[in-house]
Amino acid sequence: MNNSTENLIASLSQDLTPVKRLASPAKRLLGWVAMAMPVSLILGALVEQQSFALVFEERQSFQLAVERLSNARSLFELAAILMTALTAGYAALCSSQPGRSQKVWMLPVLPFLTWLALITESCWQLFEQVGPDQFSFAPHWACYPSVVATGAAPALVMVILLKRGLLTSPTLTVGLAVLAASALGAVGLRLFHPPDATVMLLMWQLIATVTFLGLSSMVSAYMSHRAE
Amino acid sequence: MTDPRTNPDRKAEQDRQWSTWMAQAQDGDAVAYQKLLGAVVPLVRAIVGKRINDPDKIEDVVQEVLLSVHKNRHTYDPSLAFKPWIGTIAQRRTIDALRKMYRQGAHETLVDEYPETFLADETNTLPEDDLVFALGDDLNRALDTLPAGQRTAVELLKLREMSLKEASEASGMSVAALKVAMHRALKSLRAQMVPKSEQ
Numbered sequence: 001m002n003n004s005t006e007n008l009i010a011s012l013s014q015d016l017t018p019v020k021r022l023a024s025p026a027k028r029l030l031g032w033v034a035m036a037m038p039v040s041l042i043l044g045a046l047v048e049q050q051s052f053a054l055v056f057e058e059r060q061s062f063q064l065a066v067e068r069l070s071n072a073r074s075l076f077e078l079a080a081i082l083m084t085a086l087t088a089g090y091a092a093l094c095s096s097q098p099g100r101s102q103k104v105w106m107l108p109v110l111p112f113l114t115w116l117a118l119i120t121e122s123c124w125q126l127f128e129q130v131g132p133d134q135f136s137f138a139p140h141w142a143c144y145p146s147v148v149a150t151g152a153a154p155a156l157v158m159v160i161l162l163k164r165g166l167l168t169s170p171t172l173t174v175g176l177a178v179l180a181a182s183a184l185g186a187v188g189l190r191l192f193h194p195p196d197a198t199v200m201l202l203m204w205q206l207i208a209t210v211t212f213l214g215l216s217s218m219v220s221a222y223m224s225h226r227a228e
Numbered sequence: 229m230t231d232p233r234t235n236p237d238r239k240a241e242q243d244r245q246w247s248t249w250m251a252q253a254q255d256g257d258a259v260a261y262q263k264l265l266g267a268v269v270p271l272v273r274a275i276v277g278k279r280i281n282d283p284d285k286i287e288d289v290v291q292e293v294l295l296s297v298h299k300n301r302h303t304y305d306p307s308l309a310f311k312p313w314i315g316t317i318a319q320r321r322t323i324d325a326l327r328k329m330y331r332q333g334a335h336e337t338l339v340d341e342y343p344e345t346f347l348a349d350e351t352n353t354l355p356e357d358d359l360v361f362a363l364g365d366d367l368n369r370a371l372d373t374l375p376a377g378q379r380t381a382v383e384l385l386k387l388r389e390m391s392l393k394e395a396s397e398a399s400g401m402s403v404a405a406l407k408v409a410m411h412r413a414l415k416s417l418r419a420q421m422v423p424k425s426e427q
Binding site: 004005007008009010011012013014015016017018019020021022024097098099100164165166168 | 253254255256257258259261262265266269287290291294295296298300301302303304305306308309310312313314315316317319320380383398399400
C-alpha cells in the first residue's frame, strides 16, 4: 500500500468518534410526514380561510375539505396524491443512502401516472364545460399563496433529511424529492383550495418546490460555510 | 488460500466481516476501523482503476474515497451488505475525479518549454534552478521536519484541498487547532524554503 494512503488510514483511525447511524428510509419518511404534513395542512387552511373571508364570506375552507372528503372521486385523487408523496419520498430517502437499490425510483411511477390521469380528466371536463375560448393555461396568481403555504414545510423538511444522507445520484434524488414535496403539498391544496387541481396548478406546485429546495440548500450551504 | 473474488462463500464471509468492522467503527472502535480501511483499499483501487489509468491519480482518488467513507460512515446500515455501500461511494468519487480532470484538461496544456514572457533573464529561468521548493524531495524533507499536527494540517488543507470543516472531521482536530497548526507550518516551511539566491 502507498505510504501516504497508510498515513491517511492511520490518521483517520486515530481518535475515531462514535457516530449516530442514519435511520432507515421508512423511519425518516414517517418523520417527514409527521413534521411536514400538519404544518402544510394548517398553513394551507389558514391561507384559504383568508381568501374565503375576502371573496366568499359564507363558505369556510373547512367545509370545502369535508365536501371533498365525502366525494369518492376526490378521495381517490387524494389517495393517488398521497401515495405519490409517500413513494417518491421513500425513494428519495433511499437514494440518499449509498448501497440501497437505485431501482426504487420506479415506486412513484404508478401513483404519479394515476394522479396525472385524474388531472387530465379534470382538465378535459373543464374544457368541455367552458369551451376552447374560455379554457386557458395562464397562471392563476391568486393560487400562488396557497401553493407556497402548502409546499414550504414538505420541501424544507425534505432538504434537512436529505442533508443527513449522501447524494450519490443527485439528479435522481432531487427529482424524487421535488415530486414528493410537491405531492405532499398538493394534499393540502386539494383539500382546501377551491379550484380543481389542474395541470397549471401542478406546474406551480413543482416550480414552488424547486424554489424551496434551492433556497433551503443555499441557506444550508451558507450556514455550513459560516460555521467553518 | 482461496481467492474471495472467485469463491462466493468467501465473498459473503468477507462482506460479513467488513460489515461487522464497520458497525464497530460506527460505535467508535478505532482498531476495527483501521483493519477495515486497510482491507478495502484493494477493492477501492480496483473500482477506481477501471476508469482511471494513471497510477498516481488512482492513489489520489483512493484517498478521496477513504475520506468520503470516513465523513459518511454514519450512512452505512449494518443490516445491509457492505460492498454495495462502499462500491457506490467509490464509483461516485471516481466520476467526480474524472469530471475534475476533464475540466482541468480543457483549460491546461502541457508544454515542453515554458513560453518566454519578458526579456529579463530572471523571468525566463526555470523555477527548479532557483527555488528549493521546486524539488519534491526537499519539500518532503521539509514536511517531515514538521510536528505531526502541523503535517496533518498541511496534508489535509493544502495537499488534499479539504475545507477546514472536512479536515476537522477527518483529523479529529478542532477548526481553531487546525488554523493554528497551518499557520505555524507555513511559517516553518517558509523559513526552510527560501530561494537559493536569497540564502
